Amino acid sequence: MFAETTVMAKFLIIDDHPLFREALHSAVELAYPDSNTQDAASLDEACGYLAKDSGYDLALLDLSIPGVRGMEGLLHLRTHFPRLPVVVVSGNDDPRIVSQVLAYGAAGFVPKSSKKAALADAIQHVMSGAVYVPEDMDDAQTALDDKTQEMIQRVASLTPQQMKVLKMICDGLLNKQIAFELSVGETTVKAHVSEILRKLNVFSRTQAVIEISKLEALGAIEPVLGEAPDDAPKAN
Structure with missing residues (x-):
């Protein structure tokens, strides 16, 4: 009652x-x-x-x-x-x-x-x-160990634009290619990459990809970084 x-x-x-x-x-x-x-x-x-x-x-x-x-x-x-x-x-x-x-x-x-x-x-x-x-x-x-939970929370701290950049890094795109895809300057992309590495507490793009791959293998991150439908809400 x-x-x-x-x-x-x-x-x-x-x-x-x-x-x-x-x-x-x-x-x-x-x-x-x-x-x-x-x-x-x-x-x-x-x-x-x-x-x-x-x-x-x-x-x-x-x-x-x-x-x-x-x-x-x-x-x-x-x-x-x-x-x-x-x-x-x-x-x-x-x-x-x-x-x-x-x-x-x-x-x-x-x-x-x-x-x-x-x-x-x-x-x-x-x-x-x-x-x-x-x-x-x-x-x-x-269900997920402390280290995995911590990395998930670090990924969750990324802004929508940083999430897009991270996805492209995992797809192997260079800064110049990311800049073209997002219609922004390469300096802007470099700033995003630096902030992504800081938030994930890693020292290189390669290390970031490795950490994301670990989460994907556990099924803990793929839904976030996977391709979104064309009509998905656009993040600023």
Whole structure:
């Protein structure tokens, strides 16, 4: 039984499936009967709402919305709206995915198979300032070793433009080629590369590629650095 609250909370549901948006609405209303909840069927739509209104208390994000691959949606929100807590609600509850979600800064993870009461409990848990993971998934937080978790967090600290440059470095492109692809000056690319090496705590492009390859081998980074669809949200 959930106690009534006088807090006028504001939520953003980001999911392209109307039926599941309705289910999330029901869970939000159970946890916060007087809340104000907005729907978004795409990441672009969600970012439009967030750009106009900074008053949202929590976003509930489906990882598999159209035009977004892997962790791109979560990373985009964490980069552009860092003060907004994000709970990932996903049909993929593989422990490695849950671990990645938490490493990339999500405030919680809830399987889509969860019952309404469990969803409501997760929402209240995160709104209280805690990180939420279902009890039967507690071991997901240790699914990746500390060194891997640290590198994932370093990668997550890159800006969208730095992420693009890192992808091109891993593809073997030279600074001149990267500059051409991004329509920027080579000096700008060099600055990005230097900052990428600093954030990843490596000393060369080769070492950066090796570290990323290790993450790819573990299945911990490929969704982030993989090719995005043509209609993926454009990062500034």
